[in-house]
Amino acid sequence: MAYCGLRWGELAALEASHADLARRRLEVVESVVEVNGVLTWGAPKGYERRSVPVPAIPLEELRSYLENRESDELLSTGLRGGGVLRDPIFRRAGFDRAAAAVGLEGLVPHELRHTAASRAVASGADVKAVQRMLGHASAALTLDTDADFFDDDLDAVAERLDDAARHVRDGLADHLLTERERPGRRTVRAVLTSG
Structure with missing residues (x-):
């Protein structure tokens, strides 16, 4: 999420076949949301499929991770027995403690999406490209919502x-x-x- 700007439901719905390692892309084709313990699968927010670039560092991790996965297997699975990775369980199992350990107590996984957008804009990426990466309807939404400026930007x-x-x-x-x-x-x- 911090490198590619995926929403939680998009991350949870990614299958091995959605990773195109040769092109360094993840294809976001569906999303899964959990409401009152019930999982609902559907189109990504905005009803549009999109191609998301993957930076080199997580790409290498992804490459080794995919070696033993079938094409229809989920990329991210629950900690016990596979299945869909669920946000509340993921947070209780270690995310919240890890965030607190590095001084980011209260961080939620969705904020990693904001991190990806901010880092992309700060590194000089074209805002329209970042908009496409995030699946936003407009570049203004990207800038207003996700691309917080860092102190050294000015x-x-x-x-x-x-x-x-x-x-x-x-x-x-x-x-x-x-x-x-x-x-x-x-x-x-x-x-x-x-x-």
């Missing part, structure tokens, strides 16, 4: 603006100039070099 913005200003000052930013001036507007070069 420092990175300042550094990029410094780089752009240095390029203009040093005459390296001719590509920033407009083809034509609009009435009442100065060119980019004039604005950035006029003091």
Whole structure:
């Protein structure tokens, strides 16, 4: 969830055949939700299948994990006897203790989805691509809901603006100039070099 931004129900419904290791993708084709102890299978939220990229580190773990799985077996199973991985049991069995041990008491698995989105945006991923990865209806939803900014994001913005200003000052930013001036507007070069 922290690497791919899957929802709990999407993770719980993934089968071995949904992992395309050659393309480094997980195919989200269904979801399972539990309400009052009853499991209901259906289409993912938004009723759209999607392809989710898998970074190299979890891909290697996934590759070794899939070696002994049949194509119709679930990727994530319950701790005892297989079956669907259920959120409350998973949390009681160790997730909550592990989160508290690293200083994240109260963390819930769904927050790992937010982590994936935030990390993707912070690393420079295109917001529209992150939107597709998460299965959101709009990029605005992605930014408003999942892509919390980190404290150093504003420092990175300042550094990029410094780089752009240095390029203009040093005459390296001719590509920033407009083809034509609009009435009442100065060119980019004039604005950035006029003091």
